[in-house]
Amino acid sequence: MSRGNDVEAAVRQVAPQEVVLGFFGLCVFGQGATARETDPSVPTRALLSVLGRLDISETATRTTLNRMVHRGLLTRHKHGRTSAFELTPEVRTLLAQGRNRLFSAAPFDHDPGIWTVLSCPIPEALRNVRYQLQTRLTWAGFGSVQPHLWIAPGRVDVEAMLQDLLTGEARHLAQAFHGTPTAPSDPGELVHRAWDLTALRAAHDAFLDRWEHAEPPPGDALPQLLLLIDDWGRLLRSDPGLPAAYLDDDWPAARSAQTFSHLRGRLGPTAEKEIDQLLH
Known part of the structure; x- marks a missing residue:
C-alpha cells in the first residue's frame, strides 16, 4: 500500500x-x-x-x-x-x-427534519443492560443531551434495536418518539451539546488521510x-x-x-x- x-x-x-x-x-x-x-x-x-x-x-x-x-x-x-x-x-x-x-x-443521509428522541433510565441493578444499551445507542447514532435522554437524526427503529435487550418489566423503561424540534428548542444548540463536531471532523480527516489515496x-x-x-x-x-x-x-x-x-x-x-x- x-x-x-x-x-x-x-x-x-x-x-x-x-x-x-x-x-x-x-x-x-x-x-x-x-x-x-x-x-x-x-x-x-x-x-x-x-x-x-x-x-x-x-x-x-x-x-x-x-x-x-x-x-x-x-x-x-x-x-x-x-x-x-x-x-x-x-x-x-x-x-x-x-x-x-x-x-x-x-x-x-436521513429523513430531513426528523429526529428520534429516546428516554431510558436504567437502574443500577441492570448495570450490564446499561452497558449494552450505550453500545447500541452509539452505533445507532444517538448523542446524549442530558442524563438518560438521547437524540439521533432520522427515524431509528428503537423497538428493533432494544427488543432483545429490554425484556419483561425493563421493556417499559424506554420511551421513544419521532418528530421535529419546536421552539424554544434550538436544534443547532442540541447538536453541539450532543456531539463534538471538531472531533467528528478530525475522525473524517484521519480516515481520509489513511484511505483516500x-x-x-x-x-x-x-x-x-x-x-x-x-x-x-x-x-x-x-x-x-x-x-x-x-x-x-x-x-x-x-x-x-x-x-x-x-x-x-x-x-x-x-x-x-x-x-x-x-x-x-
Whole structure:
C-alpha cells in the first residue's frame, strides 16, 4: 500500500476483538445484511491466519478468542484436536443490525427534519443492560443531551434495536418518539451539546488521510478489507449523519463515504474468495 506508515498505524491501533468480529461479519453476512443459509463455524487456524497477516500474534489471538467465549460473544466447538467458533445469537443480532448502515451507499443521509428522541433510565441493578444499551445507542447514532435522554437524526427503529435487550418489566423503561424540534428548542444548540463536531471532523480527516489515496497491493485484499471496515465502523459510530444545516459547507462525510465505497469495491471480491478458501 502506498501509505505504508498509515497502514502500520492502523495495525498498531486495531483491537483484535474488533478484527475477529469484522471477520465473522464477513463470514456470516458477506458485504450486506443477508445471512448465509447456515452460520459457518470458523476454525481456529483460519482466525490465526487472518489476524497473523495483521501482525497480531498467535498468543494475542488465542487470548482474545478465550475472552470472547467467556464474555458470551462466541461459542467454541471441538472438532477432533482442533476448535472452531461461532457467533452467539445475541452478537449475531447486533452485527446484523449494523450491516445496512455499514454498507449503505448513503450512510450519513436521513429523513430531513426528523429526529428520534429516546428516554431510558436504567437502574443500577441492570448495570450490564446499561452497558449494552450505550453500545447500541452509539452505533445507532444517538448523542446524549442530558442524563438518560438521547437524540439521533432520522427515524431509528428503537423497538428493533432494544427488543432483545429490554425484556419483561425493563421493556417499559424506554420511551421513544419521532418528530421535529419546536421552539424554544434550538436544534443547532442540541447538536453541539450532543456531539463534538471538531472531533467528528478530525475522525473524517484521519480516515481520509489513511484511505483516500490508498493502493492495496495484490494478494492482500482480506486483511486490508478488515482494516478498512474496522476504520469505517469507528467513523460511523462517531458520526451519525447530522443534518447539513448544522455543519460546515465542506463537511467531509461525502468524501469518506465515496472512499469507502471505492475501496470496498476493489477489495471485496478477492476477499470473499479468500474467506471461502479459509472456511473449506
